[in-house]
Amino acid sequence: MPKRKIMGWxxxxxxxxxxxxxxxxxxVADTGSKAQVNAQQENAPSSxxxxxxxxxxxxxxxxxxxxxxxxxxxxxxxxxxxxxxxLSPYGGFEQVGSIGQSIDSADEQMTTHYGDIxxxxxxxxxxxxxxxxWSYTRLGHIELSQQEITALLSHDEVSVTLMAE
Numbered sequence: 001m002p003k004r005k006i007m008g009w010x011x012x013x014x015x016x017x018x019x020x021x022x023x024x025x026x027x028v029a030d031t032g033s034k035a036q037v038n039a040q041q042e043n044a045p046s047s048x049x050x051x052x053x054x055x056x057x058x059x060x061x062x063x064x065x066x067x068x069x070x071x072x073x074x075x076x077x078x079x080x081x082x083x084x085x086x087l088s089p090y091g092g093f094e095q096v097g098s099i100g101q102s103i104d105s106a107d108e109q110m111t112t113h114y115g116d117i118x119x120x121x122x123x124x125x126x127x128x129x130x131x132x133x134w135s136y137t138r139l140g141h142i143e144l145s146q147q148e149i150t151a152l153l154s155h156d157e158v159s160v161t162l163m164a165e
Contacts, residue, residue, distance in 0.1 A: 054165035055081065057117075057142070059127075059152045066117065068140040073119050076103035077139065078164065085125055087158040093130025095153050097160070099123055105137040114149050115142040127160070129153040 055078060057066045068074050077083075080099065087095035094112075102122040111133045112118060118126045118136035126136065129150045142149055152158070 056163045056165050058161040065143040066140045069138050072104040073137045081164045083162045085160050094126050094128045095158050096126045099125050107135040107137050109135050114146045
């Protein structure tokens with residue numbers, strides 16, 4: 001790769017990083033303190049689309065780190081907590097289980113990867129330890145290696161529990 005192209009990417013990355021930092025500082029400056037920002041976030045309606053939903057995911061008694069999407073589907077899922085779902089293997093690349101009712105969905109064609117958590121047909125939670133292309137609503141992503149996720153999911157009778165944090 002030519003030096004000019006590399007330098008361009010470096011400059012673009014630095015500018016994006018700096019612009020993200022500036023926004024966070026402005027939010028604190030506008031409210032006076034980080035404590036006030038946190039208090040405002042806690043008092044905001046938890047069902048607002050785009051608002052982060054703090055949820056803890058446990059797979060067969062193992063708490064796993066998840067980055068949740070900020071959308072109306074995660075907000076709707078959050079309202080059902082606590083929730084335990086029995087999952088069944090499907091296709092050698094995913095575990096699927098019913099959440100017991102339909103919730104908000106915004107299905108779109110995508111290719112999933114290991115660790116992806118999606119909503120299927122508006123009422124099924126799917127966690128991938130492989131890859132698939134289909135129409136889903138993205139809910140989150142488990143932040144573990146492929147080997148760790150496969151070890152947790154590649155067997156029968158998997159149970160997941162979702163709880164509010």
